[in-house]
Amino acid sequence: MMSRVRHRNLVKFIGACKEPVMVIVTELLLGGTLRKYLLNMRPRCLDIHVAIGFALDIARAMECLHSHGIIHRDLKPENLILTADHKTVKLADFGLAREESLTEMMTAETGTYRWMAPE
Template sequence: MIGATMSMKTNSGHKKKNKISKAESDFCIVSEYVTGGSLRSYLCKNRDKKLPIKVVCQFALDIAKGLSYLHSKKIIHLDVKPENILIDSQNKKLKLADFGEAVLNPLKLFTSGEVGTQGYMAPVLSKKPYGFKCDVYSFAICLWEIYCCEMAYTYDLENIPVEIYKHTCELSKILARLMQSCWDTDSRRRPEMKDGVVELEEIMKIEGWQALSKDQNNVFGCFGFLSHAR
């Protein structure tokens, strides 16, 4: 976050007789400009050639680190998807964005179908409240999309396309296992996001890949460089 401002302004234009002008309040947050745009647009550009597996793992690690940090601060994002993940074009680092649905756990609880984006929302059985494991489910869907450079279209677990399982067979066993455990229908069997970070770092180590960055600055204040809330 670079700065913030709140200003009052009056509607412009010609004033009509007996019409009272209305004042509006704009709260603006100015933050870092991430030049690479959204992860969704990046995946669309690479749909034909796909991404190298090293980049897939690095992107997954960036998201996992961001979520792990949020969860350590008792924050649930609740709307993790490629549209809400930004790319720094200089070092290709991913940053989580758009905290419009985020909540502090357990101060505010929701049940399935109330928040988030369909296709990335975790199923909540028996009307149990949302928790950190909902972000873990969304992470798994994002990981599949990063690997395939496609949309998963997982609008309900009973109708997941066969291809979503087919592609996991092509992944390394460790990465496939992580993905499948993270989208498990039983939230109790999903790992904590911090454990996902450990597994991904282990994959990078086994493959001899050097992470692009060692810091954990993968959380971004708002979507885009200027956010308006009224």
């Protein structure tokens, strides 16, 4: 699925192999997760302009996936990786991602419970 979609806010897929063990190779991002970044900022607050930039990066990544009929199903700070300069957020971890299916959208309960929408 990762190989089908390219976007500046999605972790770039480089390749994969199945033998002798399953390996997925992606671009190296040295900025760490958004969760770690936010925890390291405490007790300071994230600058509003930076927060808006991150929110737009996340929205663009999700829009790209949805326009290709892909549902990520595990959006959380641990799956958002920062570039080394801490200016761009990229969405990672497509382990729960699926092709869009009306039945699945209505019935499947997936994701990380703490980050799931209440409905």
